[in-house]
Amino acid sequence: MSTPNLNAGPGSTSQTKPRFAEDALDRRPVRPSKLRYNLGMLAVGIIFIAAVSGAGMDFGALLNLPASIIQYGQLMAAGVFQAPDATVAGYWTQSFDAMFESVAIAWVGTMVGALFSLPLGFLAARNMSPLPVYIVVRFVLSVIRAVPEIIFAIAIMLPLFGFGSGGGGALAGAMALGVSSIGTLSKLISEAIEAVDGGPLESSRASGSNQMQMIRWAVMPQVMPEVIAIWLYRFEVNIRASAILGVLGAGGIGALLSTVFGAREWDRIGIVLVVIIVVTMLVDQISAFIRHRVIHGGDLRSDGGEPQEDDDDAGPSPENDPRVETDPAPQENRAAAGL
Amino acid sequence: MVTTSTAERRAAPQAATVRPEPPRPSGLVYLGLAGLAVLAFIVFWVIQESGDVLLIPLGFVTLWAPLNPVIGLVVMLVALAVCFKARIGTMAAFGALAFIMMSYWAGATVGFTLLEIPERWSNVEPRLMAFLDPNWSYIWTVRDQWLITISMAVVATLVGCAIGLVLAMYASPVSSPNKGTSQTIKAVNSVIRSIPDVGWALLFVAFIGGTAHGLGPMAGILALLMFNIGIVAKLTSETIDAVNPGPVEAADASGATLTQRNRLAILPQVLPGFVSYGLYVFELNIRASAALGIVGVGGIGSAMMLQLNRFQFENVAAILIALIVVVLLVDMFSMYIRRKLL
Amino acid sequence: MITFENIDVVYPNGFKGLSNVNLQINKGEFVAIVGLSGAGKSTLIRTVNGLVPFTSGTLTVGDVVVDPRSKAKLRRLRSRVGMIFQSFNLVTRVSVLNNVLVGRSADTPTWRSLLGWYRAEDKELAFQSLERVGIVDKAYMRAASLSGGQQQRVAIARVLAQDPEVILADEPVASLDPPTAHKVMRDLRRIQQELGITTIVNMHHLDLARSYADRVIGMRAGEVVFDGPVEEATDEVIEQVYQRSLTAEDIVTAEATQE
Numbered sequence: 001m002s003t004p005n006l007n008a009g010p011g012s013t014s015q016t017k018p019r020f021a022e023d024a025l026d027r028r029p030v031r032p033s034k035l036r037y038n039l040g041m042l043a044v045g046i047i048f049i050a051a052v053s054g055a056g057m058d059f060g061a062l063l064n065l066p067a068s069i070i071q072y073g074q075l076m077a078a079g080v081f082q083a084p085d086a087t088v089a090g091y092w093t094q095s096f097d098a099m100f101e102s103v104a105i106a107w108v109g110t111m112v113g114a115l116f117s118l119p120l121g122f123l124a125a126r127n128m129s130p131l132p133v134y135i136v137v138r139f140v141l142s143v144i145r146a147v148p149e150i151i152f153a154i155a156i157m158l159p160l161f162g163f164g165s166g167g168g169g170a171l172a173g174a175m176a177l178g179v180s181s182i183g184t185l186s187k188l189i190s191e192a193i194e195a196v197d198g199g200p201l202e203s204s205r206a207s208g209s210n211q212m213q214m215i216r217w218a219v220m221p222q223v224m225p226e227v228i229a230i231w232l233y234r235f236e237v238n239i240r241a242s243a244i245l246g247v248l249g250a251g252g253i254g255a256l257l258s259t260v261f262g263a264r265e266w267d268r269i270g271i272v273l274v275v276i277i278v279v280t281m282l283v284d285q286i287s288a289f290i291r292h293r294v295i296h297g298g299d300l301r302s303d304g305g306e307p308q309e310d311d312d313d314a315g316p317s318p319e320n321d322p323r324v325e326t327d328p329a330p331q332e333n334r335a336a337a338g339l
Numbered sequence: 340m341v342t343t344s345t346a347e348r349r350a351a352p353q354a355a356t357v358r359p360e361p362p363r364p365s366g367l368v369y370l371g372l373a374g375l376a377v378l379a380f381i382v383f384w385v386i387q388e389s390g391d392v393l394l395i396p397l398g399f400v401t402l403w404a405p406l407n408p409v410i411g412l413v414v415m416l417v418a419l420a421v422c423f424k425a426r427i428g429t430m431a432a433f434g435a436l437a438f439i440m441m442s443y444w445a446g447a448t449v450g451f452t453l454l455e456i457p458e459r460w461s462n463v464e465p466r467l468m469a470f471l472d473p474n475w476s477y478i479w480t481v482r483d484q485w486l487i488t489i490s491m492a493v494v495a496t497l498v499g500c501a502i503g504l505v506l507a508m509y510a511s512p513v514s515s516p517n518k519g520t521s522q523t524i525k526a527v528n529s530v531i532r533s534i535p536d537v538g539w540a541l542l543f544v545a546f547i548g549g550t551a552h553g554l555g556p557m558a559g560i561l562a563l564l565m566f567n568i569g570i571v572a573k574l575t576s577e578t579i580d581a582v583n584p585g586p587v588e589a590a591d592a593s594g595a596t597l598t599q600r601n602r603l604a605i606l607p608q609v610l611p612g613f614v615s616y617g618l619y620v621f622e623l624n625i626r627a628s629a630a631l632g633i634v635g636v637g638g639i640g641s642a643m644m645l646q647l648n649r650f651q652f653e654n655v656a657a658i659l660i661a662l663i664v665v666v667l668l669v670d671m672f673s674m675y676i677r678r679k680l681l
Numbered sequence: 682m683i684t685f686e687n688i689d690v691v692y693p694n695g696f697k698g699l700s701n702v703n704l705q706i707n708k709g710e711f712v713a714i715v716g717l718s719g720a721g722k723s724t725l726i727r728t729v730n731g732l733v734p735f736t737s738g739t740l741t742v743g744d745v746v747v748d749p750r751s752k753a754k755l756r757r758l759r760s761r762v763g764m765i766f767q768s769f770n771l772v773t774r775v776s777v778l779n780n781v782l783v784g785r786s787a788d789t790p791t792w793r794s795l796l797g798w799y800r801a802e803d804k805e806l807a808f809q810s811l812e813r814v815g816i817v818d819k820a821y822m823r824a825a826s827l828s829g830g831q832q833q834r835v836a837i838a839r840v841l842a843q844d845p846e847v848i849l850a851d852e853p854v855a856s857l858d859p860p861t862a863h864k865v866m867r868d869l870r871r872i873q874q875e876l877g878i879t880t881i882v883n884m885h886h887l888d889l890a891r892s893y894a895d896r897v898i899g900m901r902a903g904e905v906v907f908d909g910p911v912e913e914a915t916d917e918v919i920e921q922v923y924q925r926s927l928t929a930e931d932i933v934t935a936e937a938t939q940e
């Protein structure tokens with residue numbers, strides 16, 4: 001197959017025949033053991049089976065599920081689509097009022113959390129605060145994160161502010177959400193602060209500014225868009241979280257939910273669910289729009305410094321080797337989960 | 340503009356050295372924003388519930404105005420003035436105004452006040468005292484409930500992640516067969532996500548029966564499942580949106596089917612993110628399944644509600660503290676796994 | 682044999698990527714495509730396997746008439762046409778062997794791909810491909826831990842695992858340093874010689890094209906403006922293609938070294 005003047009590039013005379021004896025590089029490598037991987041999978045499987053039996057589930061219940069979904073689904077749909085006479089219109093306004101109360105609870109809760117989270121975020125950022133402070137603040141934050149909202153509500157806020165919709169209940173719910181938001185908000189903000197570009201920090205330190213000036217002019221412009229995005233995420237999470245507090249007596253949509261479910265009034269249940277879905281999706285859309293605006297520029301916060309283009313260039317990390325992939329889960333995503 | 344140095348004064352006549360004025364936001368728009376603030380003031384006045392009144396003596400006549408809305412108006416106008424002074428863009432000023440209005444509305448709706456704390460503090464004290472003195476011996480008696488809670492969390496996490504992954508593959512335009520599918524799945528998923536976990540729990544308890552019928556865990560697992568599917572599908576599909584398209588194209592170029600290319604080129608890229616979402620969801624589930632006990636889905640939450648209704652705060656405190664410890668342990672465990680795997 | 686008859690490509694945004702391309706590339710030929718950035722080299726190469734659908738004309742690869750609308754037919758075509766990319770496009774998190782096995786997708790049932798249980802003969806083929814490019818010892822390493830040149834060889838092995846009749850390479854050495862670029866080009870050339878695979882390579886560097894190709898195709902603004910054996914692709918002709926005089930950047934400076 002070799003042509004007389006094979007154009008095979010400089011320094012390529014006899015490529016087809018190996019010129020050296022075979023060595024280790026030419027031998028196929030032994031297959032690495034997959035024992036650990038297989039054991040891990042086996043463990044997950046065993047845990048799953050143990051959990052299935054441990055939970056004591058009754059699979060017979062699943063058989064009836066489709067039937068009851070259809071049955072009750074029809075009842076709910078009938079409730080949603082029935083002609084809105086005075087009583088039904090009353091159901092709708094009652095649902096919207098309750099849902100808006102939930103939004104208000106979530107907003108106040110997020111504000112309370114946000115208020116504390118910014119200073120605590122700075123104290124919990126390794127590049128901003130001394131080691132002892134850092135350790136103590138981090139520990140306190142992780143304890144706060146471990147406590148579910150309902151515990152704050154039951155133990156402190158409900159007795160402090162009272163129960164019921166419209167009365168003290170809503171405030172109690174908001175405060176419980178606020179306190180439990182502090183943990184995650186501060187943690188996410190501290191991570192954002194730790195990821196700031198060190199260049200502006202260095203230059204402002206070099207030009208003799210003190211800690212406060214450095215924070216104001218070198219750190220805040222960089223992190224503020226991300227911080228606002230984190231607050232908004234938490235607002236979305238808090239709307240959902242406020243529901244469970246409502247069931248406990250903290251007002252909002254949760255209180256209404258437990259009332260209508262308690263009475264098994266399926267038409268009202270349908271209405272409440274539709275209202276929840278509509279309002280939540282609307283708030284999510286608005287919040288996502290603002291978040292996008294804040295992070296990717298636009299007029300909003302035009303003085304907020306360069307928005308971070310990409311999550312990948314999150315500061316100098318030891319594994320900035322282009323061949324090594326960093327965690328592909330974008331930071332924004334982790335915040336989205338409202339960790 | 341005052342120039343100070345002689346050098347600058349000499350340079351002043353030349354057009355090239357005229358200093359640029361900082362951009363000035365449109366005063367007209369700011370005026371409109373102020374009008375919006377006044378409008379909001381009127382609305383606040385109409386919807387306000389408290390009767391606190393501010394009296395403004397002007398000498399010849401005494402004006403009165405509702406206290407809280409006036410405070411709101413003043414705050415709004417001051418904020419606008421500050422924004423204008425700082426030459427902040429109109430969009431940002433509108434954002435600030437909207438923020439204040441939203442906060443005012445929310446505060447008024449929940450009846451925000453901290454003034455009642457001192458007099459009501461006596462309500463809290465017995466509970467807090469109970470928390471400092473939990474009934475440790477009680478914890479052991481509810482071990483079965485703990486087992487159920489953790490089992491529910493495990494099952495819901497594993498099944499929810501599996502379903503969430505499949506949904507995510509169909510939801511992201513990168514991996515779905517066509518645009519229509521991805522739009523549909525995304526819409527369905529945002530409906531699933533918008534119903535809170537307690538809503539799902541109430542629904543499933545109503546559908547198949549709760550603790551009273553011995554069906555609590557099943558309803559709880561189904562509720563957690565929906566909750567997890569929503570989160571995992573959303574986060575994973577956003578991760579898929581951001582994968583490196585190169586390997587995907589390479590798989591396409593070698594004639595792989597859609598499923599093959601999703602498995603071979605996309606899954607390995609999103610796996611680390613997916614695993615950490617799974618661990619995160621597991622943590623959420625432990626907390627949520629404790630909370631969902633209050634609507635009758637079994638597990639430790641039911642035990643806690645029982646003790647709460649009997650005003651046995653020492654027992655509640657023991658459960659709560661154990662819950663905190665369990666969540667911290669799960670947190671440490673998932674951190675360990677994450678470091679090991681990624 | 683690949684035949685382009687009056688091929689036009691219009692991108693969805695209305696941009697005309699190729700206009701009236703007529704070409705005939707014979708079996709076993711090694712063709713280099715040169716042209717300035719934006720000339721349409723990638724577009725031309727991607728029309729061959731349907732990654733970019735052409736909008737009018739007739740394209741045949743072997744005895745198959747390419748139909749960019751039929752997904753199933755495209756898949757069958759793509760299984761016989763391998764492609765190599767400038768940025769290697771490996772899944773960096775998985776092993777080299779699994780990357781090579783991606784090339785077997787078209788002949789592997791979907792359930793096998795899902796579980797990752799490949800047939801023994803597929804694995805054998807993957808190993809042989811790795812042996813051909815000389816990095817079989819890295820088979821179980823993560824692709825991320827390989828150097829750029831090694832990654833590109835894995836990509837070549839992935840293509841070889843397809844057992845292709847045609848290899849398309851879109852600037853395969855543009856992100857490699859000169860000695861490595863020569864090594865990879867030599868590999869490609871040797872494989873083309875040994876297996877008689879039609880090979881079409883996009884090039885930025887003239888001297889690489891001159892050193893390895895049988896035939897040079899020059900492109901400008903979506904049109905083929907030169908087509909001839911490598912001996913005819915003199916500096917003057919290429920300056921005509923580029924519409925500017927050649928500069929030092931058009932050649933890879935360092936000399937290739939013997940391994």
Ligand SMILES: Nc1ncnc2c1ncn2[C@@H]1O[C@H](COP(=O)(O)OP(=O)(O)OP(=O)(O)O)[C@@H](O)[C@H]1O
Nearest residue numbers: 692693694696698717718719720721722723724725
């Ligand atoms: N998906 C697309 N949509 C619209 N226009 C495109 C698209 N891809 C390429 N083009 C345009 O087609 C023209 C040719 O692009 P092509 O990628 O083929 O150039 P090239 O010769 O490969 O350049 P380079 O050497 O830089 O890779 C360019 O002007 C480019 O802007």
Ligand SMILES: [Mg+2]
Nearest residue numbers: 722723724851
């Ligand atoms: Mg190109």
